[in-house]
Amino acid sequence: MFERYVQRWLAWAADPEQALRAPLLARSPLFSGLPRRLLARLGTRFLEKSYNQDEIVFQEGDPGRALFVVVEGTVEITQATPKGEYVLRTLGPGDAFGEIALIDNFPRSASARAASLARLLILYKTDFDALMDGNSQITNVVMRNLAHLLAVYARRTPAVVTDANPAPKTGNPP
């Protein structure tokens, strides 16, 4: 009897939104491998926002200041080409995008659009930096995941273009 009341109270005292964030982030390739305790801490830094279908999340050339994680719905990553818009990736729940903004200050190199009604978690770059500065485990795991993701993109993406007129080499190769 008493246990049942305690369980009901504990269920009421729990924040369902925060409770769902850690498992969702655990599914993301960028944060996989982080212990649940750190995922829960990471989850408190995110802000949630809804997007209507076809609403632009960000556009190519915008300054990148945040990382996005899909909670619900689908998001398309697109790039403008002379022949029209080219869909690079379609993302679903748990997928993260905009991760390059976390490591440099370059503008966005592609656009993101909600392909259906979507809910996204947004992490501001400085919050992410603060968390990384305060915890080396988060830094190690996320940087390893990020390097892995970048390697995957570099291998499979046709958008990697080398300079047509490279600068002349100087000095001897090692």
Next chain:
Amino acid sequence: MRPVWLLLTCAAIAVLAWLGRGLVLPVFLAIVFAYVLSPILVWADALAIRRSVAVGALYAVLISVLIVGGVLLGPGIVSETASLMDRLPALAQRSDRGLDAVVRELAESAPALRRLLPEGEGWVQRYVINRGFGQSEDLFEQMGHAFLLAILVPFFAFFLLRDMPRIIARAMDRLPPQHVETSLAVWREINGVIGRYVRGVVLDGLVVGTLATVGLWAARVPYPLLLGAFAGLANVVPFFGPLLSVAAAGLMVVLTPGQGLAGVGRVAVLFLIIKVLDDTVIQPFTIGRSVHLHPALLLGSVVVGNHALGVLGMIIAVPAATLLQETVRLLLEHRRVLARHDLRRSSERLIV
């Protein structure tokens, strides 16, 4: 929105702000209180505890701490205050007698100075005792205000702590998508700067207040608890706060028989040591990297704050100047990023 409606809305907001001007101080103090407590609630968020439960539990703990603190420190502070209030008229009379004698002597020895010297007698009685403490009705009114603040500040802070994340989330949800990242950046930077500054200043004040209390007690200065508490509170005001603290302690030493100039020297050395410790050891740990203002800009902002809003202006001058600086930095960074890294010119590309 049509210009007429915009004007009407602005006018309505201005009228409401004017009507609610009495709430500015309680709301300001509630914001400070909420910023001090917010890291504990972020920790509770990580444990997925409902905000209302976490804030309620935190308030229960705080009330318990206040009761224990009141039992331990309350009698000392009350007895020091009562003793000071009893002694004040006699102290004022004595200092007035000394001051009047000095003025008379100066006037007799240098008649040319007579025009510059203040006329009349009983300056401390008139300008410190009567103005500072006033009549008993004023005292009751001030006590009523303090009691109201003690109720309103935790009340507003409770709702700020409980509902602020939801309010921010709703505001962001209503923003057009193209403004989300910049708005989030500005909000996070402002929130971070204010939060770190407020928590740093409060912690700094606590440490300085404790050091001053212990130091004054060791130097046998009367009323160490009251003067230490004053030093901690005054420390919130940059530059002028520490000067006020040393002036108050020095005045107390001058008015106490048997302390003499040696006592004033001890107090000056004590506050100098505390100031050096504060600048070199305490502040780097408490306020640390939250404020990156040039010293000249810092002093200028305090002076401007004093002219605009008095003591409150001096307190909020530094965070306000820091906010302005951070906002300008963000906007300039925005422009720089767009100008410097034109993607069409870059030789290599990676997605997103």
